[in-house]
Amino acid sequence: xxxxxxxxxxxxxxxxxxxxxxxxxxDVIDKRADEADKLAYIEVDGxxxxxxxxxxxxxxxxxxxxxxxxxxxxxxxxxxxxVMIPRIGEWYSVMIAxxxxxxxxxxxxxxxxxxxxxxxxxxxxxxMAIVTANNADKVDAIxxxxxxxxxxxxxxxxxxGWHTFKQLTEGLSTTLDKSQLAPSKAxxxxxxxxxxxxxxMPKMVPRDNAYxxxxxxxxxxxMDQKEKDIHWxxxxxxxxxxxxxxxxxxxxxxxxxxxxxxxxxxxxxxxNLIKKLGVTTFCAPPTxxxxxxxxxxxxxxxxxxRHAIGAGEPLNPEVIKVxxxxxxxxxYDGYGQTETINIVANYPCMPVKPGSMGKPVPxxxxxxxxxxxxxxxxxxxxxxxIEITDPLQPGMFPGYWEDAEATAKCFTNGxxxxxxxxxxDEDGYFWFxxxxxxxxxxxxxxxxxFEVESALLEHPAVLESAAIGKPDEARGEIVKAFIIxxxxxxxxxxxxxxxxxxxxxxxxxxxxxxEIDYVESLPKTISGKIRRIELRQNC
Numbered sequence: 415x416x417x418x419x420x421x422x423x424x425x426x427x428x429x430x431x432x433x434x435x436x437x438x439x440x441d442v443i444d445k446r447a448d449e450a451d452k453l454a455y456i457e458v459d460g461x462x463x464x465x466x467x468x469x470x471x472x473x474x475x476x477x478x479x480x481x482x483x484x485x486x487x488x489x490x491x492x493x494x495x496x497v498m499i500p501r502i503g504e505w506y507s508v509m510i511a512x513x514x515x516x517x518x519x520x521x522x523x524x525x526x527x528x529x530x531x532x533x534x535x536x537x538x539x540x541x542m543a544i545v546t547a548n549n550a551d552k553v554d555a556i557x558x559x560x561x562x563x564x565x566x567x568x569x570x571x572x573x574x575g576w577h578t579f580k581q582l583t584e585g586l587s588t589t590l591d592k593s594q595l596a597p598s599k600a601x602x603x604x605x606x607x608x609x610x611x612x613x614x615m616p617k618m619v620p621r622d623n624a625y626x627x628x629x630x631x632x633x634x635x636x637m638d639q640k641e642k643d644i645h646w647x648x649x650x651x652x653x654x655x656x657x658x659x660x661x662x663x664x665x666x667x668x669x670x671x672x673x674x675x676x677x678x679x680x681x682x683x684x685x686n687l688i689k690k691l692g693v694t695t696f697c698a699p700p701t702x703x704x705x706x707x708x709x710x711x712x713x714x715x716x717x718x719x720r721h722a723i724g725a726g727e728p729l730n731p732e733v734i735k736v737x738x739x740x741x742x743x744x745x746y747d748g749y750g751q752t753e754t755i756n757i758v759a760n761y762p763c764m765p766v767k768p769g770s771m772g773k774p775v776p777x778x779x780x781x782x783x784x785x786x787x788x789x790x791x792x793x794x795x796x797x798x799x800i801e802i803t804d805p806l807q808p809g810m811f812p813g814y815w816e817d818a819e820a821t822a823k824c825f826t827n828g829x830x831x832x833x834x835x836x837x838x839d840e841d842g843y844f845w846f847x848x849x850x851x852x853x854x855x856x857x858x859x860x861x862x863x864f865e866v867e868s869a870l871l872e873h874p875a876v877l878e879s880a881a882i883g884k885p886d887e888a889r890g891e892i893v894k895a896f897i898i899x900x901x902x903x904x905x906x907x908x909x910x911x912x913x914x915x916x917x918x919x920x921x922x923x924x925x926x927x928x929e930i931d932y933v934e935s936l937p938k939t940i941s942g943k944i945r946r947i948e949l950r951q952n953c
Contacts, residue, residue: 483582491516523652633663755809787827
């Protein structure tokens with residue numbers, strides 16, 4: 415939008431046509447490879463020293479080889495595949511190949527435990543798992559409990575009972591015979607993400623082929639992507655944010671991407687890589703920008719950065735100023751969910767109000783509404799919601815997979831309620847107020863209190879528990895737990911450490927409570943539901 419005259423003009427003139435037949439693998443990756451082959455991504459290992467560059471033709475060829483390998487295993491359109499691959503080139507090959515075939519991918523973060531994997535495979539009835547060697551043990555540990563799981567593919571050395579990525583690509587044709595494939599409709603299911611809530615286990619969010627096309631909106635406006643850009647999004651491949659910034663949006667616009675396979679977060683290495691790789695557009699969670707703001711950024715050459723974006727929670731003005739002084743670029747906040755594309759954002763064509771989410775994206779009607787679906791007055795708090803239309807607005811999910819109850823709760827009175835509350839000021843800028851479903855956001859991770867509490871209850875010392883997000887300067891929030899102990903146990907630093915270690919082993923490590931209070935009772939409603947709002951007020 416930096417080359418657009420005004421936000422209002424763009425909103426008024428925007429139109430995104432969705433064809434009946436559409437497939438991201440063929441219509442974007444292969445088309446770019448065939449028509450104007452150029453750099454697609456830069457793969458960097460954790461040391462920052464080993465750097466490889468790949469063109470769109472490389473993506474086309476390897477994804478076609480893997481697709482042919484999958485066909486040889488009997489893969490069919492509509493089959494579900496659990497995918498757990500870190501930031502390495504094979505992730506791209508797998509995601510694009512499955513898209514071409516119509517195999518539905520279910521990306522999972524690499525922090526998932528065997529129990530997490532078992533739930534996802536059984537809930538979805540997935541028939542295939544594609545993981546790296548370091549995650550194969552997790553799948554082997556639960557495969558006997560997953561009756562639908564038939565095909566195992568590992569990226570790495572040969573393993574008993576597994577096919578290898580190498581076997582399914584090496585020597586196979588780089589041409590995929592489309593005549594043997596069923597037509598790929600824009601409305602066909604392409605992928606499923608698992609998202610968390612406060613009242614149950616992770617829900618399944620189905621995304622069709624049109625979802626990839628809808629990210630043209632994300633890439634063009636909020637991300638401001640250009641053909642010559644080199645874009646870097648910091649995200650785990652298991653999160654929907656990876657679909658936004660590491661897969662669909664930049665490639666819709668023809669930009670190249672950085673794929674950095676580093677564990678943990680080394681701020682100095684990241685800053686040095688910006689110069690080394692020539693990164694022009696950059697996306698990071700607020701936690702990262704806060705870390706950068708504590709450093710002497712004048713010691714690094716960040717002059718290549720022309721556009722920076724952030725999402726997850728508002729950034730304070732001081733952090734934005736430090737970044738702009740060092741790079742000359744503002745940080746443009748944006749907002750969306752696993753269930754949507756980017757729906758509210760700040761754009762280069764309009765002034766940034768620090769702390770604001772910005773304004774709705776072109777092509778999507780987002781409003782602040784009350785429980786009855788009425789649009790709220792200026793400066794009034796309400797639900798951030800998207801109008802339900804037929805067909806649905808770009809990037810909107812149709813409802814939770816095989817979960818009519820959860821769908822009905824958020825699709826009400828003509829609106830999809832995001833579960834987040836906000837308000838709109840007199841200039842049309844949106845402001846985030848809070849999460850209405852108690853989701854905890856810590857270092858960019860969205861964590862369900864229910865999942866934390868369920869895992870805590872597996873420890874013999876825990877009789878009852880409640881989890882909340884406690885404000886934290888570095889992480890945004892940390893997980894804090896309130897525990898009623900079982901008979902025979904007494905609270906102590908030693909027990910706290912034991913419970914924390916237990917949690918790290920029995921659920922994804924980022925979910926463990928960094929603080930634990932031992933209490934005699936928990937505040938509850940008359941119906942027995944925990945009043946987390948009281949816990950937050952008193953912590």
